[in-house]
Amino acid sequence: MNHIARGTGRLRPGRVLFVLLLLVGAVISTAPFYWMVVASTHDNSELFQSPPPFMPGGRFMHNLVELEHSIGFGRVMFNSAGIAVVYTVLSSLISAMCGYALAKYRFRGRGLLLGAVLATMMIPFQVLLVPLFQMMASLGWVDTYQAVVLPFLANSFGIFLMRQAFLGFPDELIESARIDGAGDLRIFYQVVLPVVRPQLGALVIFTFMTQWNAFLWPLLMLNSEDKYTVPVALYTLIGQSHVDYAGLILGSFLATLPLMLIFFLFQKQFVSGLLGGAVKG
Structure with a gap:
C-alpha cells in the first residue's frame, strides 16, 4: 500500500x-x-476603443432589433433550419442505404464503384461550381431551395462512413432474417440500421453542421432575400463603405448556438460513432 x-x-x-x-x-x-x-452587447464604435471592452454592455436588445430589421434574422434562421433538416434526413438515408449495399451485397463492379465514391472525395468543390451552376440553370432551379439541397445528397464521406459501420454487422443475422421471410427493406430498417445508430447519429450531426454552415453554394443559388440562409444573410451586412460589426458578431453568435447545443447533447454518440466507423475494416 x-x-x-x-x-x-x-x-x-x-x-x-x-x-x-x-x-x-x-x-x-x-x-x-x-x-x-x-x-454583441456593444456599439460598433465601442468595439474599436483602446483597450477594447471586456465586459458585456447594454446594447444586446438594440443590436438584436437592428439585426432583425436589417436581414430578417428570424426568417433566415428558419430557412437555414428547414434546409439543414431536409438535407440531413435525405442525405443520411441515402448514405446509409448506399453504404449498406456496398458492404453487404455482392455484385460485379462493386470495388470499382467504391473506388469511384472515394475518388469524388478528392475533387475540390470549386471545380464543380461551374458545371453544377449550368445544370441548375438549365433546369430552371436557380433561386430555389431544391438547387441548394439536391446536388449534394449523395455524400461520399457519409457513404464511406456507413459502409465501414455495416462491414462489422454479421452476415449470419441477415441470412437468418431472410430465412424468416423478411424482405431487404425490412432487414435494413428493423435489423441492421438499429445496430449502427452511433455511426448514423455521428453522420446526422456532421451532415447537419455542414449544411448549416454552407455559404458559397447557397450564395450562388439564392437571389431572393426572403430565401437567404444565415451565412448568406450575414454576408450582406458587409458593405463597401460600412460594416455592421456588432450585428455581424451577434448574428454569428446566435447562429452558433444551435450547433453547440446539438454537439453538447450528442457528443458521446458523435465520438463513439466516428471511432466505431474507423476501427471496422
Whole structure:
C-alpha cells in the first residue's frame, strides 16, 4: 500500500501539469465565444476603443432589433433550419442505404464503384461550381431551395462512413432474417440500421453542421432575400463603405448556438460513432 501511495505521489505533479494544460486550452478555446458575447452587447464604435471592452454592455436588445430589421434574422434562421433538416434526413438515408449495399451485397463492379465514391472525395468543390451552376440553370432551379439541397445528397464521406459501420454487422443475422421471410427493406430498417445508430447519429450531426454552415453554394443559388440562409444573410451586412460589426458578431453568435447545443447533447454518440466507423475494416 505504501508503494502504491508513493507511486501515486510521484505522478501527482504530472497530473497537475496536465490539468493546467487543459485549463489553458479551455480558456483559449472559449475566449473567441466570450468575445462574441461581449461584442454583441456593444456599439460598433465601442468595439474599436483602446483597450477594447471586456465586459458585456447594454446594447444586446438594440443590436438584436437592428439585426432583425436589417436581414430578417428570424426568417433566415428558419430557412437555414428547414434546409439543414431536409438535407440531413435525405442525405443520411441515402448514405446509409448506399453504404449498406456496398458492404453487404455482392455484385460485379462493386470495388470499382467504391473506388469511384472515394475518388469524388478528392475533387475540390470549386471545380464543380461551374458545371453544377449550368445544370441548375438549365433546369430552371436557380433561386430555389431544391438547387441548394439536391446536388449534394449523395455524400461520399457519409457513404464511406456507413459502409465501414455495416462491414462489422454479421452476415449470419441477415441470412437468418431472410430465412424468416423478411424482405431487404425490412432487414435494413428493423435489423441492421438499429445496430449502427452511433455511426448514423455521428453522420446526422456532421451532415447537419455542414449544411448549416454552407455559404458559397447557397450564395450562388439564392437571389431572393426572403430565401437567404444565415451565412448568406450575414454576408450582406458587409458593405463597401460600412460594416455592421456588432450585428455581424451577434448574428454569428446566435447562429452558433444551435450547433453547440446539438454537439453538447450528442457528443458521446458523435465520438463513439466516428471511432466505431474507423476501427471496422
